[in-house]
Amino acid sequence: MTNSIASNTLPSSKPYHHGDLRRQLLDAAANIIRDEGEAALSMRKLAQEVGVSRTAPYHHFSDKQALLCAVAEEGFRRFRVHVSFGPQAHSSGETNAALSPVLDEATIRNFIRNYIDFAVNNAEYYRLMFGGHLWKSQQLTASLKDEAHASFKLYVDQVRAWQQFSAKEAAVDALRYAQVSWSTLHGMSCLLIDGIYLDSAAIAAMTDTAARMFWQQLRGSEFSG
Amino acid sequence: MTNSIASNTLPSSKPYHHGDLRRQLLDAAANIIRDEGEAALSMRKLAQEVGVSRTAPYHHFSDKQALLCAVAEEGFRRFRVHVSFGPQAHSSGETNAALSPVLDEATIRNFIRNYIDFAVNNAEYYRLMFGGHLWKSQQLTASLKDEAHASFKLYVDQVRAWQQFSAKEAAVDALRYAQVSWSTLHGMSCLLIDGIYLDSAAIAAMTDTAARMFWQQLRGSEFSG
DNA sequence: CGCTCTATATAGACGCCGTCAAGATTGCTT
DNA sequence: AAGCAATCTTGACGGCGTCTATATAGAGCG
Numbered sequence: 001m002t003n004s005i006a007s008n009t010l011p012s013s014k015p016y017h018h019g020d021l022r023r024q025l026l027d028a029a030a031n032i033i034r035d036e037g038e039a040a041l042s043m044r045k046l047a048q049e050v051g052v053s054r055t056a057p058y059h060h061f062s063d064k065q066a067l068l069c070a071v072a073e074e075g076f077r078r079f080r081v082h083v084s085f086g087p088q089a090h091s092s093g094e095t096n097a098a099l100s101p102v103l104d105e106a107t108i109r110n111f112i113r114n115y116i117d118f119a120v121n122n123a124e125y126y127r128l129m130f131g132g133h134l135w136k137s138q139q140l141t142a143s144l145k146d147e148a149h150a151s152f153k154l155y156v157d158q159v160r161a162w163q164q165f166s167a168k169e170a171a172v173d174a175l176r177y178a179q180v181s182w183s184t185l186h187g188m189s190c191l192l193i194d195g196i197y198l199d200s201a202a203i204a205a206m207t208d209t210a211a212r213m214f215w216q217q218l219r220g221s222e223f224s225g
Numbered sequence: 226m227t228n229s230i231a232s233n234t235l236p237s238s239k240p241y242h243h244g245d246l247r248r249q250l251l252d253a254a255a256n257i258i259r260d261e262g263e264a265a266l267s268m269r270k271l272a273q274e275v276g277v278s279r280t281a282p283y284h285h286f287s288d289k290q291a292l293l294c295a296v297a298e299e300g301f302r303r304f305r306v307h308v309s310f311g312p313q314a315h316s317s318g319e320t321n322a323a324l325s326p327v328l329d330e331a332t333i334r335n336f337i338r339n340y341i342d343f344a345v346n347n348a349e350y351y352r353l354m355f356g357g358h359l360w361k362s363q364q365l366t367a368s369l370k371d372e373a374h375a376s377f378k379l380y381v382d383q384v385r386a387w388q389q390f391s392a393k394e395a396a397v398d399a400l401r402y403a404q405v406s407w408s409t410l411h412g413m414s415c416l417l418i419d420g421i422y423l424d425s426a427a428i429a430a431m432t433d434t435a436a437r438m439f440w441q442q443l444r445g446s447e448f449s450g
Numbered sequence: 451c452g453c454t455c456t457a458t459a460t461a462g463a464c465g466c467c468g469t470c471a472a473g474a475t476t477g478c479t480t
Numbered sequence: 481a482a483g484c485a486a487t488c489t490t491g492a493c494g495g496c497g498t499c500t501a502t503a504t505a506g507a508g509c510g
Contacts, residue, residue: 019458021458021459037361039361042495044496045495045496053460054460055459055461055498056459058498058499059458060458063498130419130421132352132356132415132419135420135421136262136264148422149422152365172434174370177434179413179416180413180435181410181437183408183409183412183413183416184405184408184409184418185412187407187410187411187413187415188405188412189412190357190411191407191408192414193357194355194360195359195360196360196373198404198408205398206401206411209397209405210405210408212397212442217442246487267467267471268467268468277488278488279489280488280489280490281488283468283469284486289468431451438493
């Protein structure tokens with residue numbers, strides 16, 4: 001996980017033109033959001049953090065909304081790397097065999113764990129990316145919409161790959177399966193992050209249950225009786 | 226708790242003491258939230274709506290947060306009625322047989338539809354109840370916490386009842402099942418409300434897929450291969 | 451070099467916001 | 481009738497997003 005980003009250029013007594021402001025605004029905003037949450041981020045504080053006047057950021061972002069969109073956009077990219085969407089392999093904590101000719105429940109379980117892991121360990125980030133704040137008002141950046149939908153499209157592809165590697169014929173439409181299973185992942189993340197019903201101590205048990213659910217549905221056990 | 230109160234008493238030129246303010250504040254707040262969303266609700270506007278000075282509401286709610294908690298609390302009660310938790314029967318759109326000795330997939334499907342229906346048709350309300358805003362800051366009212374947890378507990382009971390009515394032995398721990406399936410419902414609601422990945426045109430197909438998923442998992446088809 | 455043009459940064463102001471403090475008004479209790 | 485607590489009011493403070501007008505710096509060109 002490559003966070004931080006050098007930002008080691010300090011050009012003596014600050015010049016009138018900052019030169020690197022957009023980048024630093026994004027980084028500072030991401031830090032504030034990660035540490036204190038989206039609600040704690042104000043344009044004025046952000047500007048002060050970077051060392052410019054209150055209105056300077058408005059030359060790089062038309063809006064506070066636009067800035068948040070840009071931050072969320074980067075979040076989606078990091079998210080994709082962390083969860084490693086798509087049919088390619090990814091080795092994190094345990095052994096992972098996403099490319100192996102046979103698909104087993106452990107692969108699904110691993111994927112789920114990666115998703116939940118990202119959400120819980122980047123709670124405020126996740127909240128920003130998927131929270132209603134950005135999406136409700138129809139003013140989100142086109143690039144953010146693209147970035148977000150790209151993630152989902154990759155997941156649908158992954159589901160298709162799973163279905164191909166599964167022994168049986170696909171019993172469920174890949175899109176429907178992707179929608180419902182993503183809902184499970186997203187809902188679990190939200191409830192965990194907000195601490196509503198789910199306790200982080202039960203993460204392992206819940207992800208295992210979810211994995212079994214996903215797995216059974218993927219194999220389409222229609223003759224279960 | 227004496228709710229209702231018609232609020233049809235208009236005693237000529239408004240008296241100094243409002244008499245019914247707390248109730249009217251809650252109603253007005255609920256209306257604003259339902260129509261324009263939580264973000265559009267300000268204490269000042271709310272006070273103006275009801276016809277009192279800006280600070281009058283603070284004599285009935287210590288905080289804006291406290292007021293929102295109270296609104297959300299009522300939301301949970303309405304939610305429970307709409308979804309009709311627990312083992313008792315509920316007849317809405319279709320035929321419902323939650324009390325019938327046999328449990329079929331249609332019962333589950335109906336329940337899911339009720340849940341999603343509430344969320345979509347009371348989007349801003351749902352967002353308030355389950356959104357991170359209230360839950361993140363640890364300052365939520367104890368009564369709200371109770372109310373919310375009561376809903377989940379009822380659902381766990383319902384799951385247990387389902388398992389009892391199911392032909393097989395319970396294959397999954399009821400709590401785990403409740404957690405994961407609620408996650409699915411909640412995630413689907415969020416994604417639908419915020420319009421992130423899910424389209425309301427596909428609600429029926431998605432709920433059906435989810436119902437199948439729930440059903441199969443509930444019956445614990447372990448010998449699916 | 452000087453000149454203009456444009457991108458960038460700044461201070462000031464406006465109208466919102468949540469909420470604290472002090473004072474006014476009312477109804478209940480004795 | 482007196483006192484008291486509940487209720488409502490105006491005033492004020494600091495913070496917010498962001499619009500406007502102004503200042504400065506660098507880039508391209510003669």
